[in-house]
Amino acid sequence: MPEAILSIENVHKSYSSQAVLRGVNLELAAGERVALVGPSGEGKSTLLNCAGGIDRPDEGRIHLAGERLDQLSEAGLCRIRQEVVSTIFQFFHLLPTLTARENVEFPLRLIGDTEVDIRAKTETLFEEVELDHRIDAFPHEMSGGEMQRVAIARALSIRPRLILADEPTGNLDSTTGQAILTLIEEVSERHQIAMLLVTHSEKATEICHRVLKMQDGVLLESSGISQQTLAKS
Numbered sequence: 001m002p003e004a005i006l007s008i009e010n011v012h013k014s015y016s017s018q019a020v021l022r023g024v025n026l027e028l029a030a031g032e033r034v035a036l037v038g039p040s041g042e043g044k045s046t047l048l049n050c051a052g053g054i055d056r057p058d059e060g061r062i063h064l065a066g067e068r069l070d071q072l073s074e075a076g077l078c079r080i081r082q083e084v085v086s087t088i089f090q091f092f093h094l095l096p097t098l099t100a101r102e103n104v105e106f107p108l109r110l111i112g113d114t115e116v117d118i119r120a121k122t123e124t125l126f127e128e129v130e131l132d133h134r135i136d137a138f139p140h141e142m143s144g145g146e147m148q149r150v151a152i153a154r155a156l157s158i159r160p161r162l163i164l165a166d167e168p169t170g171n172l173d174s175t176t177g178q179a180i181l182t183l184i185e186e187v188s189e190r191h192q193i194a195m196l197l198v199t200h201s202e203k204a205t206e207i208c209h210r211v212l213k214m215q216d217g218v219l220l221e222s223s224g225i226s227q228q229t230l231a232k233s
């Protein structure tokens, strides 16, 4: 078993008196894609927030790329979010006043890359997501699929070890959603990025090696296409 990029051990998280995560365990290796399914309100996004250093567990351990997230200071978590983990959202979360190019450049500016590097990296990323022709468009001028390609380019810009995706095709029609899934699978393979993908879509589970179900605050192995997909890769 290759060394885990993300390791979640016995994580608990409550809001007020409501226990949401009640002993979650999960390991993800480099390049491994895991789908997270389960009913609304079960805590899928809460788990992504803990794995991405946006929120903290009440109990349990989270290792990401060799660091103990649950013990890091706010500054440490901020560095993790800037350098190690990226998130892709259902509604893209692009900055509306910036062009596609500027949205992708943004995280690179935060980590202090040089202008020359930022320009070169951004142009390569737009080629990778096949959107070079829309690089100077604003979000409101783009389709949902185009906006998600920009969001994927932005997510890739920092060369993350882990990408968290919360319903990345939830706002797209099925053809566009399938193209985005294919792109997510390709970039994860090419760069060996681990992915935790929350989805209600059967199609999205098909690009994943394993499918886990969040139920009653824990993760359960879910049957399905996982073994078949694993055999393919």
Ligand SMILES: Nc1ncnc2c1ncn2[C@@H]1O[C@H](COP(=O)(O)OP(=O)(O)OP(=O)(O)O)[C@@H](O)[C@H]1O
Pocket (backbone or CB within 6 Å): 015, 016, 020, 038, 039, 040, 041, 042, 043, 044, 045, 046, 047
């Ligand atoms: N910041 C918060 N403060 C208080 N309660 C919260 C907070 N975030 C989430 N919750 C509650 O925790 C529970 C789990 O929410 P979460 O968003 O993780 O569910 P989910 O599985 O992602 O649902 P969905 O499929 O609808 O996105 C819900 O009952 C929600 O109301």
Ligand SMILES: [Mg+2]
Pocket (backbone or CB within 6 Å): 044, 045, 046, 166
């Ligand atoms: Mg959610």
